[in-house]
Amino acid sequence: MSEANKALDAIVVGAGFAGIYMLHRLRQQGLNAKVIEAGTGVGGTWYWNRYPGARCDIPSMQYSYQFSEELQQEWEWSEKYATQGEILKYAEHVVDRFGLNDGIQFNTKVASAKYLEDREMWQLSLSSGETLEARFVVMATGCLSKPNYPNIKGLNECSVPVYHTGAWPHEGVDFTGLNVGVIGTGSSAIQSSPIIAKQANSLTIFQRTPNYSIPAYNEALDPDYVKELKSRYKEYRAENWQRGFGADFDDSDQSAFEVSDDERRTEYEKRWAKGGLAFLAVYNDLVFDMKANDTAREFFKEKIAERVNDPELAEKLVPVTPIGCKRLCVDSDYYEIYNQDHVKLVDLKQTPITEIRGDTVVTSGGEYKVDAIILATGFDAMTGAITNVDIQGEGGKKLQDKWAPGPKAYLGLATAGFPNLFIVTGPGSPSVLSNMLPSIEQHVEWISDCIEYMNDNQHVAIRVDQQAEEDWVSHVNEVAQTSVYPGCNSWYMGANVEGKTRVFMPYLGVPPYVEKCEQVVAAGYEGFVLSGNG
Numbered sequence: 162m163s164e165a166n167k168a169l170d171a172i173v174v175g176a177g178f179a180g181i182y183m184l185h186r187l188r189q190q191g192l193n194a195k196v197i198e199a200g201t202g203v204g205g206t207w208y209w210n211r212y213p214g215a216r217c218d219i220p221s222m223q224y225s226y227q228f229s230e231e232l233q234q235e236w237e238w239s240e241k242y243a244t245q246g247e248i249l250k251y252a253e254h255v256v257d258r259f260g261l262n263d264g265i266q267f268n269t270k271v272a273s274a275k276y277l278e279d280r281e282m283w284q285l286s287l288s289s290g291e292t293l294e295a296r297f298v299v300m301a302t303g304c305l306s307k308p309n310y311p312n313i314k315g316l317n318e319c320s321v322p323v324y325h326t327g328a329w330p331h332e333g334v335d336f337t338g339l340n341v342g343v344i345g346t347g348s349s350a351i352q353s354s355p356i357i358a359k360q361a362n363s364l365t366i367f368q369r370t371p372n373y374s375i376p377a378y379n380e381a382l383d384p385d386y387v388k389e390l391k392s393r394y395k396e397y398r399a400e401n402w403q404r405g406f407g408a409d410f411d412d413s414d415q416s417a418f419e420v421s422d423d424e425r426r427t428e429y430e431k432r433w434a435k436g437g438l439a440f441l442a443v444y445n446d447l448v449f450d451m452k453a454n455d456t457a458r459e460f461f462k463e464k465i466a467e468r469v470n471d472p473e474l475a476e477k478l479v480p481v482t483p484i485g486c487k488r489l490c491v492d493s494d495y496y497e498i499y500n501q502d503h504v505k506l507v508d509l510k511q512t513p514i515t516e517i518r519g520d521t522v523v524t525s526g527g528e529y530k531v532d533a534i535i536l537a538t539g540f541d542a543m544t545g546a547i548t549n550v551d552i553q554g555e556g557g558k559k560l561q562d563k564w565a566p567g568p569k570a571y572l573g574l575a576t577a578g579f580p581n582l583f584i585v586t587g588p589g590s591p592s593v594l595s596n597m598l599p600s601i602e603q604h605v606e607w608i609s610d611c612i613e614y615m616n617d618n619q620h621v622a623i624r625v626d627q628q629a630e631e632d633w634v635s636h637v638n639e640v641a642q643t644s645v646y647p648g649c650n651s652w653y654m655g656a657n658v659e660g661k662t663r664v665f666m667p668y669l670g671v672p673p674y675v676e677k678c679e680q681v682v683a684a685g686y687e688g689f690v691l692s693g694n695g
């Protein structure tokens with residue numbers, strides 16, 4: 162081990178938005194921190210997901226950092242929903258602007274992390290063969306970063322190229338004239354299919370479960386709008402942080418049943434015409450009351466029927482699950498592609514895939530010869546990238562074993578038995594049920610403040626109290642049970658990954674969560690045990 166590495170205060174795993182900002186904060190505190198990143202560049206999600214049509218679904222003016230007023234004033238987004246390429250440039254700009262590049266080791270995976278109890282240090286093994294030691298470890302490994310590869314017979318041996326949307330080739334893929342098969346109908350498929358349909362000779366979409374999607378109505382940003390918003394950017398951000406999803410969804414404080422059927426219908430039309438995720442906040446009970454949800458479901462059903470010419474096909478595209486219990490998709494002309502002769506839908510509920518044989522996707526109802534397969538099959542969400550690292554805590558206990566029956570983490574920030582190990586947007590925090598950039602900032606700031614507090618007070622280690630963790634996990638589940646979220650086989654529940662325990666993982670509600678985090682600190686890190694001189 163080199164001299165420089167011996168003295169590390171903290172190792173941050175991952176150089177997405179979370180890891181980048183974590184490094185900046187730790188350096189501001191004068192700490193010796195290092196980021197280890199598997200990719201060859203920064204940006205995380207926006208580095209890996211280079212499929213055609215990849216964009217954010219929270220408007221860029223909100224899906225961006227706010228920790229630096231100068232940064233948020235000087236950066237100019239070109240579109241309402243920025244492209245993957247523009248968001249990646251932004252991440253790279255932030256790294257350059259704050260001089261962070263020399264703190265990141267690229268092309269290196271953290272394979273394992275072991276807590277050395279006698280020295281109260283973490284020892285990490287890297288794919289490069291190096292071993293690093295640090296007092297703190299921050300898992301900034303991302304909620305949606307470990308691609309989920311389906312277990313389909315013959316997939317690994319098939320004779321055509323296979324691309325996962327979450328690990329897309331950097332050089333891009335030209336589908337011109339090809340017969341393309343897309344497996345999956347989540348956001349990644351819904352964003353990419355309309356663009357691929359323009360190039361391909363034929364596009365066959367294999368749908369296991371239909372999803373709700375609302376138009377994005379993406380557009381170039383109006384400079385006057387940007388100027389006006391930037392004149393009150395700080396206040397605007399602060400207001401949004403008080404809202405349920407931590408984003409400006411024009412949240413209503415009315416129930417769907419406080420208005421007449423006609424008024425509700427008018428309001429749905431208005432929200433539809435605006436497009437985007439804000440539809441979910443149209444009434445305050447839409448994601449809490451099944452009856453309210455049903456009114457929106459009926460509306461979506463009609464909208465799908467308006468967009469798809471063939472009524473039988475439209476019927477297959479209508480979900481039976483509550484709106485919102487899987488992440489609402491935001492599209493640009495998704496349903497319309499089914500009106501083109503060369504685009505086909507294969508309903509896997511009726512005719513499941515049995516195997517991929519050479520260049521043919523075989524279902525129980527037919528065979529589909531393709532030149533390329535796109536796996537838009539999502540991620541082992543929230544826990545996958547964390548348990549992918551062999552993490553061994555106190556008493557030799559492995560995190561993989563601890564979390565096998567479902568992840569347990571206090572506030573989604575840390576987990577009992579693993580001292581001085583923090584998680585950014587871990588299970589039990591709003592994370593994926595919020596605008597993730599501000600949620601990442603809130604976690605990074607909480608963690609760096611905690612480390613600063615420990616250093617100021619000569620604390621050596623911070624441990625999660627087991628009971629506090631149990632109570633928090635129960636609370637996360639109780640809140641979830643009041644909503645429609647646990648009502649379908651979503652990745653929020655871990656249901657998309659074979660063998661993964663089904664537990665609702667994120668916390669619903671930004672404001673109460675932030676309040677709880679602040680209370681914990683005000684009460685001297687309640688629910689944690691600080692050891693050392695203190």
Ligand code: FAD
Pocket residue numbers: 174175176177178179180197198199200204205206207208210215216217218219224269270271272301302303304305306349546549550585586595596597598601
């Ligand atoms: P990531 O960006 O996932 O970065 C984690 C990094 O950790 C990766 O670079 C990975 O290579 C690295 N890593 C993981 N394990 C290891 C290891 N063992 N060793 C070394 N490195 C490792 N959220 C929103 O709020 N709004 C949106 O509009 C939005 N759009 C999205 C679009 C797509 C296509 C996807 C997939 C997600 C989207 N999200 C969105 C969620 C998005 O993941 C977060 O907003 C955010 O980018 C996450 O940042 P992060 O740094 O926490 O994680």
Ligand code: N01
Pocket residue numbers: 216217218219305311312313326344345346347348349350352367368369370488490491509537538539540593650652656657
């Ligand atoms: O993944 P998903 P995604 N055989 O899990 C299907 C963010 N994001 O990459 O529902 C056949 O949503 C699976 O079917 P089912 C956003 O948070 C945002 O699209 O499990 N099909 C499903 O249809 C999003 O929610 C944007 O039955 C299989 C699909 O694959 C999250 O990332 C864009 C299968 C996977 O959908 C994940 O989105 C992209 C199998 N064996 C991503 N296994 C924006 O718009 C899985 N499927 C900002």
